[in-house]
Every structure is written in C-alpha cells, then in structure tokens.
Amino acid sequence: MSLRSYISLKDVVFSRTGRRIFDGVTMDIPRGKITAIMGPSGTGKTTLLRLIGGQLQPDSGDITVNGQSVPKLRRKELYALREKMGMLFQSGALFTDLSVFENVAFPMRVHTKLPEDMIHDIVLMKLEAVGLRGARQLMPSELSGGMTRRVALARSIALDPELIMYDEPFTGQDPIAMGVLVKLISDLNSSMGLTSVLVSHDVQESLSICHYACIIADGKVIGAGTPAELQVHPSEQVQQFLQGHPDGPVPFHYPSSVATEDFGLAGGVS
Amino acid sequence: MIDRIASFGRSGLELVVSIGRAGRFLAGVLSGVPRPATGFPLLVKQLYSVGVLSLAIVVVSGLFIGMVLGLQGYTILSDFGSEAAIGQMIALTLVRELGPVVTALLFAGRAGSALTAEIGLMKATEQLSSLEMMGVDPLRRVIAPRLWAGFIAMPVLAIIFSMVGIWGGMLVGVDWLGVFEGSYWGNMQASVDFFDDVVNGVIKSIVFGFVCAWIAVYQGYDCVPTSAGISSATTKTVVYSSLAVLGLDFVLTAVMFGNF
Numbered sequence: 001m002s003l004r005s006y007i008s009l010k011d012v013v014f015s016r017t018g019r020r021i022f023d024g025v026t027m028d029i030p031r032g033k034i035t036a037i038m039g040p041s042g043t044g045k046t047t048l049l050r051l052i053g054g055q056l057q058p059d060s061g062d063i064t065v066n067g068q069s070v071p072k073l074r075r076k077e078l079y080a081l082r083e084k085m086g087m088l089f090q091s092g093a094l095f096t097d098l099s100v101f102e103n104v105a106f107p108m109r110v111h112t113k114l115p116e117d118m119i120h121d122i123v124l125m126k127l128e129a130v131g132l133r134g135a136r137q138l139m140p141s142e143l144s145g146g147m148t149r150r151v152a153l154a155r156s157i158a159l160d161p162e163l164i165m166y167d168e169p170f171t172g173q174d175p176i177a178m179g180v181l182v183k184l185i186s187d188l189n190s191s192m193g194l195t196s197v198l199v200s201h202d203v204q205e206s207l208s209i210c211h212y213a214c215i216i217a218d219g220k221v222i223g224a225g226t227p228a229e230l231q232v233h234p235s236e237q238v239q240q241f242l243q244g245h246p247d248g249p250v251p252f253h254y255p256s257s258v259a260t261e262d263f264g265l266a267g268g269v270s
Numbered sequence: 271m272i273d274r275i276a277s278f279g280r281s282g283l284e285l286v287v288s289i290g291r292a293g294r295f296l297a298g299v300l301s302g303v304p305r306p307a308t309g310f311p312l313l314v315k316q317l318y319s320v321g322v323l324s325l326a327i328v329v330v331s332g333l334f335i336g337m338v339l340g341l342q343g344y345t346i347l348s349d350f351g352s353e354a355a356i357g358q359m360i361a362l363t364l365v366r367e368l369g370p371v372v373t374a375l376l377f378a379g380r381a382g383s384a385l386t387a388e389i390g391l392m393k394a395t396e397q398l399s400s401l402e403m404m405g406v407d408p409l410r411r412v413i414a415p416r417l418w419a420g421f422i423a424m425p426v427l428a429i430i431f432s433m434v435g436i437w438g439g440m441l442v443g444v445d446w447l448g449v450f451e452g453s454y455w456g457n458m459q460a461s462v463d464f465f466d467d468v469v470n471g472v473i474k475s476i477v478f479g480f481v482c483a484w485i486a487v488y489q490g491y492d493c494v495p496t497s498a499g500i501s502s503a504t505t506k507t508v509v510y511s512s513l514a515v516l517g518l519d520f521v522l523t524a525v526m527f528g529n530f
Contacts, residue, residue, distance in 0.1 A: 053403050082405035093400035107404050110308070110411075152400075 006031040006163060006195040007052055012061035014051060021047055023219035034189050034196040036210035043216050045199040049165045053085060054078045083111055086156030086164040090171060092148035094140040100151050101136040107158045126154040130184060146177025153184060163195045170202040182209055203242055215241055292488045298409045299417055312415040320381045321423030327380050328373055332431035336438025339363060344447050357454035358461040360439035365471045369432035371519050374478035377424055378511035382486035385416050386507040389490025390500035413487050420483025428475035470526045477518060482511045
C-alpha cells in the first residue's frame with residue numbers, strides 16, 4: 001500500500017451463492033480524494049463497499065483501510081474502525097422511528113459523551129451543511145427521496161469520519177436533487193479533507209466530481225485512472241460503458257438458445 | 271426415488287444448518303453485557319411495546335376463557351354433585367396449563383409477529399446495515415432488548431391471564447350460577463400449591479417467553495429482505511412459536527407433573 005492510499009484491495013476474490021463476484025480485484029483508493037467506482041448494474045459495486053466496511057469477508061486477498069487489514073480485524077477492532085467511516089446507503093437507511101434531528105444525533109449519542117447542548121449545536125451544523133436545518137423536526141416518512149439522502153449524509157458525517165462511502169447516491173433523483181448531491185459530495189470532500197468512495201453508474205455526474213475512477217465489469221477492474229485518462233482509454237468495454245452504447249463487448253442480447261428453436265421453426269439461423 | 275431421498279436429506283441438512291445459525295445468533299445476542307445507561311431505556315421501550323400493548327388481548331382472552339371454564343366446569347361437576355370444586359378446577363387448569371400456553375400463543379400472534387415484521391423491515395430498509403457501519407452492533411442494540419423484553423413480559427402476562435381467568439370463572443360460577451363463594455375460594459386455596467402449581471406454571475411461561483421471543487427476533491433478522499420474505503418470516507414466527515410452545519408444554523408437563 002502506498003502512503004497516498006487510504007484503501008487498498010489486493011487480489012480480492014469473492015463469491016456468493018456459487019457465483020464469482022470478484023475474481024482478483026486490485027485497486028488503490030487515494031487519501032483525501034474522491035474515487036468513483038463505476039460499472040454496469042449487478043457487477044458488485046455495493047458488495048465492494050460492504051467488503052471495505054467489513055460486512056462481508058473475501059474468499060481470498062486482502063483489503064486494508066488506513067493500514068489495517070479489514071478481514072483480519074477482531075470484532076471490537078472492526079467496530080472501532082467503522083467509527084471512522086461514514087456510509088450513505090442507497091435508501092438512506094434512516095431510522096424510521098426517529099426524527100431528522102435524532103437520526104443525525106444518533107451516532108453522537110452512541111459513541112460520545114458530549115453534553116446535550118453541544119450535540120444540539122453539532123446536529124444543527126451538520127443539517128445546515130446539507131441545507132436541512134429547518135427540517136429537523138420532520139420524521140423520515142415526511143421527507144422526499146433527495147431530502148432523505150441529505151439527512152443520511154448529515155448523519156454519516158456526524159462523527160467527522162475520515163472515509164465516507166456513497167452507495168448509488170444519484171439513483172432515482174430528480175435533476176435538482178442530483179445537482180445538490182453532486183455539490184455536497186464535492187464540497188464535503190474539500191472542506192473536511194475526507195477520502196470519498198463513490199459507487200455509481202451515473203457516468204457524467206460521477207466523472208464531473210471525482211479525482212479518480214475505476215470501472216469494474218466481469219469481476220475485474222477493466223479501467224482505472226483520472227476522468228481524462230478514462231475518456232481516451234483503449235478498452236472497447238470501457239468506452240461502451242462510458243458512452244452508453246447499447247451493443248458491444250457487453251452484448252444487447254442475454255445469452256439464449258438459437259432463436260429458431262424458441263419460435264418452433266426448423267432450420268434457419270438465430 | 272433417489273431424488274426424493276436426496277431432497278429429504280437436503281431438507282434435513284437445511285434444518286440442522288438453520289438450528290445452528292439460530293444458536294450462533296442467540297450466542298451473539300446474549301454474549302454482550304449491555305451498558306445500563308443505554309440498555310435500560312431500550313429495554314423499557316420494548317417492554318412497553320411487547321408487554322404493555324399485549325395486555326388488552328391477554329386480559330380479554332383470560333376473562334373469556336375463565337368464564338367458559340366456569341360454565342363448562344359447572345355443567346360437568348354438577349352431574350356429580352361436586353360443583354363446589356369449580357374453583358380448584360379453574361385455578362389448576364389456568365395456573366398449570368392454560369395461563370402459560372394460551373398467553374404464549376397470543377404472544378406469538380400479537381407481539382412475536384410484530385417483532386419479526388419490524389426487524390425484517392429494518393433489514394430490508396438497510397437500517398441494520400447502517401447500524402453496523404456506524405460501529406453499533408445491531409444484535410445488542412436492536413435484537414437484545416427485544417429478546418429480553420419477551421423473556422420478561424411473558425411470565426407477567428401469564429400471571430395476569432390466570433388471575434383474570436380465575437376472576438372470570440368466579441363471575442360465572444359464583445355470581446351467575448350460584449356456587450357458594452366460600453367453596454370457590456376455599457377449595458382453590460386448599461388444592462393449589464404455590465411451588466407445585468404456581469411456580470411450575472411461571473417456569474413454563476418463562477421457557478415459552480424465551481422460545482417465542484428467540485424465534486421472533488431470529489426470523490426477523492434472518493429473513494429475505496423483500497416483501498415476500500418478511501411475510502414468510504412473520505408466518506413462520508407464528509407457526510414455529512405455536513408448535514414449539516405446544517411441544518415444549520408436553521415435555522415440561524411430563525417433567526413437572528408426571529409423577530405416576
């Protein structure tokens with residue numbers, strides 16, 4: 001692991017229910033930068049975040065976060081490491097029985113012994129950062145999808161983490177909400193000096209704010225580099241993904257038997 | 271034929287794996303010592319939702335079952351001219367059997383299914399994952415208070431059920447059918463033994479409480495996080511809890527009262 005890397009994956013192999021998800025993934029995620037991990041749906045991008053967070057164990061290979069080997073950590077050490085991580089889930093994952101204020105205050109109440117008035121002020125500051133100070137009394141059921149993610153973002157930065165992982169933050173957002181999230185991710189990274197890992201398949205939004213990007217497909221890293229480097233990457237598969245071509249190395253048709261057989265026609269071609 | 275044998279074997283293996291997972295899950299829940307400052311308020315909250323909110327159904331059911339026992343007992347015992355023994359019959363039936371068993375069945379239907387659905391939905395909406403990623407163990411924060419609440423609430427609910435049932439039996443037997451009140455309470459006092467009957471009944475309800483709460487929280491935690499998965503887990507909670515309660519009741523009864 002180089003000094004500049006905050007997260008390092010080395011030859012990570014991971015299978016689930018008999019299916020090989022990662023087949024020797026190696027990548028370095030630099031400290032203090034935004035790294036986008038992109039790839040078609042179903043390639044295991046969220047699984048990669050769960051491996052980094054220690055919620056899943058790789059079959060082989062190593063994952064280090066800030067110099068600590070995550071698969072080898074004991075339970076207590078792993079939970080201590082997670083206190084330095086924030087994660088924004090695709091659904092927001094707010095606690096539905098707590099108000100916006102209490103959701104953001106939750107990590108502080110659990111992990112710190114700060115006095116109530118200080119928690120109050122910090123929560124309001126975090127909510128101010130995502131533009132939702134005025135929504136602190138609302139319940140999660142009263143929030144729109146974009147607001148839910150902003151509250152979840154405020155909660156994930158409540159303990160001032162070193163690392164924040166975003167799981168598909170732009171999915172299902174209207175253009176305004178998407179613009180807000182893009183700005184927030186970029187601003188938080190620069191103002192707090194965070195290491196950010198952004199998992200997404202929204203190419204334009206991700207490339208517009210990331211410093212580095214990695215494209216995963218078929219269980220491997222097929223392309224990595226700065227956004228400018230990726231735009232001229234020689235791999236056809238990378239270009240198909242970035243340009244959104246419907247056919248190419250990733251075929252339009254799902255593998256199937258010969259068409260004439262399915263249509264009940266003897267002879268002919270598929 | 272071979273396929274059937276293989277399928278049977280696979281089902282057996284899945285059952286063993288499932289029991290093993292449930293055991294590991296239980297060990298994980300019970301292994302951590304909760305901090306009183308954070309654990310106690312969570313326990314109180316769950317005691318309210320699991321115990322206090324189950325009071326209405328337990329009290330109403332206890333009342334009606336006691337009244338039915340009064341009616342049936344009077345009809346049967348009056349044939350032998352021993353309707354004065356109705357008090358002891360109602361008390362022994364409720365304290366030894368119906369109190370713990372019916373309360374456990376009601377608990378599984380009312381609180382157990384709610385626990386499973388709540389935890390399953392927390393899993394489906396990634397709330398459990400988000401707790402883990404915040405460095406908070408969901409087994410200790412979410413599961414343990416619910417398990418302990420079920421464990422504590424069940425014996426209390428069963429005692430309330432039996433008390434209300436005995437009162438319901440008195441309403442019918444004494445106030446309506448005219449059994450002498452002194453006989454009702456006197457026979458009960460003479461025949462119900464505190465340790466052999468009351469304590470054994472409470473022990474039964476403690477066991478049922480533990481099993482019902484364990485099944486409910488495990489099914490929620492282990493469910494497939496989809497609508498169909500949560501629905502299936504909720505059904506399993508009620509079915510498995512009911513079968514476990516009835517099966518264990520036979521075993522416990524044989525051990526406690528089987529001095530033949």
